[in-house]
Amino acid sequence: MRYISTRGAAPVLTFGEAMMTGLARDGGLYVPETVPVMDKAEIAALAGLPYEEIAFRVMKPFIGGFFADDEVKGLIAKAYTGFGHAARAPLVQLGPNHFLLELFHGPTLAFKDFAMQLIGQMMQAALAKTGERITIVGATSGDTGSAAMEAFKGLANVDVFIMYPHGRVSEVQRRQMTTPSESNVHALAVDGDFDDCQANVKAMFNDFDFRDGVRLAGVNSINWARVLAQVVYYFSSAVSLGAPHRAVSFTVPTGNFGDIFAGYIARKMGLPIDQLVVATNQNDILHRALSTGDHRTNGVKPSISPSMDIQVSSNFERALFDAYGRDGKAVASLMDEMKSGGFTISQGALQMLQGIFTSGRCSEAETSATISATLKATGELLCPHSAVGVKVANDHLGQTPMITLATAHPAKFPDAVETATGLRPGLPPRMADLFERPERVTRVSNDLPAIQALIRERLRR
Numbered sequence: 001m002r003y004i005s006t007r008g009a010a011p012v013l014t015f016g017e018a019m020m021t022g023l024a025r026d027g028g029l030y031v032p033e034t035v036p037v038m039d040k041a042e043i044a045a046l047a048g049l050p051y052e053e054i055a056f057r058v059m060k061p062f063i064g065g066f067f068a069d070d071e072v073k074g075l076i077a078k079a080y081t082g083f084g085h086a087a088r089a090p091l092v093q094l095g096p097n098h099f100l101l102e103l104f105h106g107p108t109l110a111f112k113d114f115a116m117q118l119i120g121q122m123m124q125a126a127l128a129k130t131g132e133r134i135t136i137v138g139a140t141s142g143d144t145g146s147a148a149m150e151a152f153k154g155l156a157n158v159d160v161f162i163m164y165p166h167g168r169v170s171e172v173q174r175r176q177m178t179t180p181s182e183s184n185v186h187a188l189a190v191d192g193d194f195d196d197c198q199a200n201v202k203a204m205f206n207d208f209d210f211r212d213g214v215r216l217a218g219v220n221s222i223n224w225a226r227v228l229a230q231v232v233y234y235f236s237s238a239v240s241l242g243a244p245h246r247a248v249s250f251t252v253p254t255g256n257f258g259d260i261f262a263g264y265i266a267r268k269m270g271l272p273i274d275q276l277v278v279a280t281n282q283n284d285i286l287h288r289a290l291s292t293g294d295h296r297t298n299g300v301k302p303s304i305s306p307s308m309d310i311q312v313s314s315n316f317e318r319a320l321f322d323a324y325g326r327d328g329k330a331v332a333s334l335m336d337e338m339k340s341g342g343f344t345i346s347q348g349a350l351q352m353l354q355g356i357f358t359s360g361r362c363s364e365a366e367t368s369a370t371i372s373a374t375l376k377a378t379g380e381l382l383c384p385h386s387a388v389g390v391k392v393a394n395d396h397l398g399q400t401p402m403i404t405l406a407t408a409h410p411a412k413f414p415d416a417v418e419t420a421t422g423l424r425p426g427l428p429p430r431m432a433d434l435f436e437r438p439e440r441v442t443r444v445s446n447d448l449p450a451i452q453a454l455i456r457e458r459l460r461r
């Protein structure tokens, strides 16, 4: 399996190289050159298998010999042992023909654990073969950073530095980043906002001396290996509702478009998916783009579903690449137009996208109302992100079973849930001591050279 860039001007890579590289050198994102198709019998055979076995069968063709089969199986097993539910991604019913896929039973209570835990194991295994070390630097508004630290802590060949905006993440999110005691993970509280943190990461990648000196690597949501790990639960949930003999639809609370793009890949692989519904909060650039063709930013408004507060969804570029007939030059010129605020999707490309994706938007008031109405009707307590999904899914229910992705545990966003319902969700018992564990964090000013010096200094120890 070979991987090509969405902008058509970067080297073609193997799976392992694409995983280690992240962003392509032409600024594009890596996608598989061809998507392998599973036939009906192969999909039917997944029914009833353990999650780990489904993961192996779905991902194997994409890994293309980079790891031996037994090795892949071992890495998958390790990745998911820390999950608090034997099914890994259990499905619960919300109503007639509406199901909720609970993706929050991982160690940091958000769906990002599915991909991050696996990429941690795969990167470590690849590095162990050559004896190389890498340094991962990331910026987070909460969920990605905690998932990365949890996944990479204690791994022998990796150091991780996560910058988060001081005072601007929830207490649960902060403690998930500051309480791991392993010496290879470092939480940096930056005096600034999320954009400052992200700008520092970008600047470090553009500082080639630094980048090569510390062997910088990235694990943000554009990393192909992360998308791949998320394809698996589309299969596991669909077959449990009767696929491939019965089609299903999915609604996905969407920010950077990584999670729903995994659903698009599952569909290309032959999984019978009827609708893929993009659910946005009040930051609705994708809903506007998919309904009108006008892809234009108008700033970020902070919401009670903060992990979906995005200005531009980076993974949308992968869908555009296919919609434009895999014309890398066309994609590159759209991304150029983006620098001045936006672009209009061509008629043909929009038609292709609308044939696969539907979309909807959920306001702040609707998010709260959905949390409380769903609790009353079903007993299920939703996090605000999942509530955005449930609201938009409710507007799209039909003959086909609808599966809405629940992307985080309600206890990760207790304030919004308490405001909506009067109930303060508790942490699962396995992490109930989170508030007693000692914290370890370095407060830094928003000063790039100083942060780089600190990273170099820590790496010398």
Ligand SMILES: *Cc1c(COP(=O)(O)O)cnc(C)c1O
Pocket (backbone or CB within 6 Å): 110, 111, 112, 143, 144, 221, 253, 254, 255, 256, 257, 258, 259, 260, 307, 308, 385, 407, 408
């Ligand atoms: C990251 C995240 C999302 C958005 O997922 P994308 O892949 O960026 O679209 C939604 N909900 C939660 C809880 C998240 O952490």
